[in-house]
Amino acid sequence: MSKVLDTQRERVFYTWTAQKKAAPLEITGGKGARFQTADGHWWWDLGSTTWNANLGHGHAGMQKAMAEAGQRGLVASPTAAFPDKARAGQLLAEITPPGLSKSFICLSGAEANENALKMARMVTGRNQVVARTRSYHGATLAMLSLSGDPRRELFEPGLPGIVRFTDPYCYRCKFDLQPETCSRECALDLETSLLEAGPETVAAVFVEGVTGANGVFPAPAGYFKRLREICDRHGIMLICDEVLSGFGRTGKWFAIDHEGVVPDMITCAKGLTGGYAPGGAVIVSDKIAGYFEDHTLFCGLTTYAHPLVCAAICAAIDCYRQDSIIEKVGPKGEHLGQLLKKLQSSRPFVGNLRGIGLLWALELVEPDKTPVAAEKMDALYAALKKRRVYTFRRDNFLYLAPPLVIEKAELDEVVGLVEQSLDEVFA
């Protein structure tokens, strides 16, 4: 083991793992869709590190902007005004749907969601909040409570007043519907949950633009429109968590843009800075912004709108725009989808394939549709690692979410490695 790994092992925690089980990679740099480790190996980054390296590795524009911001060396000051802060707010207003106009700029996705929830409670004067059965909104205590994710269980009882509704998980549809008979019952389930909870007590509905870590469930057409109608009927805020699905991941700036629905707030992080700095933001509607003209905004951090974060947001949005990165995701995503459909066609253990843009999941099953055993997923992960393919998995799901800068020929190559790994374990 290298000296860095040794010291780090002793002195710094690894997250979401027993420390003895941690298997860190010593990443020293990268280029585009691949990163390099200290032992000289190059890895395909099929997870965009933590779903955040949308701009890829070693992006010259980001590196230059961060170096210049470091050189300016401004100290954190939540109330300070400076050019990157004003411009970050301006750019976020430009790329979010019309009517979302003002940003709260923080450090992470969890903090963005925390602050969105606080704002919703302050504006509506209501306490309850709704989220889906399979969802992830962050690792703080309140956001774990809100998340429909097994990681929540250890911390219960958590935040009171959480109400759940079901997910658009079509492969295992809770209502046993086929595409031709479906009327988006999973969206209508929101109303059922609200009526049980008492809609007049509910401040907000939180939904991911596309459920990420809990399964990748792109919303069927008409889904968000239904949610918007239900929220409007009951005076409830619709908050779209675009932490994972935003910044081009699905081929638009935000996943909800595919339906042209305007939520009351969008929360974001990850692709917001492409991983080159911490960063999170809540972009709120004119109405919410107006409310806080006369009411105190009881939210804030020492590092609120930190100069490095604001510089990273400006630089990232400039880079997405200059290289038309997001416009190119659609065709690349179609190509990836076709490669994966071909892969699935001769492999019955790939029970379900779902995705949009450059965000895909394979659901691996036994012939009777039961999930494959955990040991098989462990073996698959080892087979991918052997081929230096880095990605995420959860239960019987394997995720593919490469940096948006990946080229089509690179997709061909990396899907080939995924195929080989699957066949090694399942064929």
Ligand SMILES: Cc1ncc(COP(=O)(O)O)c(C=O)c1O
């Ligand atoms: C949809 C979603 N929301 C929120 C978060 C939390 O973001 P962060 O880890 O930056 O706090 C994540 C992280 O994976 C996420 O996927």
